[in-house]
Amino acid sequence: MQQPAVDAAALEDLLRAAVAAPSIHNTQPWRFRLDLAHLTVEVGAAPGRALPLADSDGRAVHLSVGAAVFNLRTAVAHHGWRPVTRLLPEPDRPEVLAAVHLAGAPHAPGGDGNSNRKGNGYGNGRYDGRDLYESIWLRHSSRMPFTEQPVPQPVLDELVRAAESEQADLILPGRGESARLLAITADAERRNNGDPARRAETASWCAPGRHPDPGHGIPPAAMGVMDAGAQLPMRDFTGRLDGPPRPAACFERDPQLLLLSTRQDRPVDWLRAGQAMQKVLLVLTARELVASFLHQALEWHDLRWLLRDPHAGLCHPQVLLRIGYGPVGAVTPRRAPLETVNGAEHPQVGKVDHAGTYGPVLAPAGR
Numbered sequence: 001m002q003q004p005a006v007d008a009a010a011l012e013d014l015l016r017a018a019v020a021a022p023s024i025h026n027t028q029p030w031r032f033r034l035d036l037a038h039l040t041v042e043v044g045a046a047p048g049r050a051l052p053l054a055d056s057d058g059r060a061v062h063l064s065v066g067a068a069v070f071n072l073r074t075a076v077a078h079h080g081w082r083p084v085t086r087l088l089p090e091p092d093r094p095e096v097l098a099a100v101h102l103a104g105a106p107h108a109p110g111g112d113g114n115s116n117r118k119g120n121g122y123g124n125g126r127y128d129g130r131d132l133y134e135s136i137w138l139r140h141s142s143r144m145p146f147t148e149q150p151v152p153q154p155v156l157d158e159l160v161r162a163a164e165s166e167q168a169d170l171i172l173p174g175r176g177e178s179a180r181l182l183a184i185t186a187d188a189e190r191r192n193n194g195d196p197a198r199r200a201e202t203a204s205w206c207a208p209g210r211h212p213d214p215g216h217g218i219p220p221a222a223m224g225v226m227d228a229g230a231q232l233p234m235r236d237f238t239g240r241l242d243g244p245p246r247p248a249a250c251f252e253r254d255p256q257l258l259l260l261s262t263r264q265d266r267p268v269d270w271l272r273a274g275q276a277m278q279k280v281l282l283v284l285t286a287r288e289l290v291a292s293f294l295h296q297a298l299e300w301h302d303l304r305w306l307l308r309d310p311h312a313g314l315c316h317p318q319v320l321l322r323i324g325y326g327p328v329g330a331v332t333p334r335r336a337p338l339e340t341v342n343g344a345e346h347p348q349v350g351k352v353d354h355a356g357t358y359g360p361v362l363a364p365a366g367r
């Protein structure tokens with residue numbers, strides 16, 4: 001039987017969308033395997049891209065991969081297929097964290113494609129009549145002060161629903177609880193800065209020019225500023241204790257935090273949390289909001305436990321975000337999408353002709 005081929009430009013766009021996801025320290029800890037015989041993109045964790053100190057259990061890798069999977073799903077739907085996603089699909093191949101199958105016949109990108117999208121709810125990439133695909137390219141972490149303009153309750157409600165649709169809970173802490181979460185985060189930031197090995201690990205990935213490969217790092221323009229009021233513990237990615245102090249400015253007085261949690265704490269829950277996180281980020285981008293992460297406390301077992309809402313039921317904090325109206329963050333680099341594909345070093349891949357299809361060029365990788 002003739003195997004369906006995927007248009008090369010579409011496939012490259014799917015991968016480009018996936019790698020536009022946020023990742024801890026911009027490590028981009030994903031890799032993809034194209035199973036074109038089954039029209040499936042497998043996503044795994046890339047070796048050598050873990051953070052043994054900041055992420056000893058690999059939770060942040062799973063969150064980052066989950067975010068890439070959500071982008072992939074969104075782009076698959078945008079290009080007219082129906083994404084069918086399985087997490088940890090093969091017990092005997094635990095390195096495969098997710099598989100996204102391109103189901104149905106594709107239609108024109110961006111077309112309404114209702115026949116392919118029925119019954120898939122928010123998971124299909126459309127949200128409230130808009131295509132979250134556009135948000136993939138507009139979302140960037142913003143580490144600058146936000147305005148004092150409060151986020152309207154209906155928008156907050158939308159974000160809660162977005163997380164729920166991906167099997168995660170989004171907690172909206174009040175003012176007192178936010179102050180408590182920020183104090184715990186500040187404690188974590190102090191610990192990180194006081195630990196030379198962690199500082200070195202962070203700087204090796206993030207500090208401009210420190211990573212040997214282009215396509216990595218957080219450029220100075222994206223690093224933002226520190227809070228002159230010392231209320232918002234923005235992360236210092238430079239790893240430096242000496243040298244000129246980081247630029248500082250006054251941040252919003254009443255920050256809007258979001259704590260994303262799951263009911264259980266297994267790798268599959270981390271992958272779900274990553275997808276929920278990314279959906280929340282794309283929805284808030286569509287609402288012209290910006291966000292930054294405050295992940296420091298989630299990297300310390302005891303402090304992560306303290307982030308739990310004492311009044312909520314059993315929950316496992318996964319991601320702490322600060323959202324608001326403010327400047328859009330600067331663009332951060334990415335590895336070229338093809339570099340993230342298993343076997344990309346194979347000479348055949350170098351021959352990919354963007355005018356053709358990947359079908360005959362990228363044969364399914366052997367198992």
Ligand SMILES: Cc1cc2nc3c(=O)[nH]c(=O)nc-3n(C[C@H](O)[C@H](O)[C@H](O)COP(=O)(O)O)c2cc1C
Nearest residue numbers: 022023024025026060140141235293294295296332
């Ligand atoms: C699990 C996770 C943890 C992160 N932790 C932080 C953090 O503590 N502070 C921060 O400013 N950014 C944090 N980030 C954001 C990354 O640094 C950012 O996604 C990456 O540099 C790429 O930039 P972008 O988000 O603008 O695409 C985190 C991202 C992820 C996925």
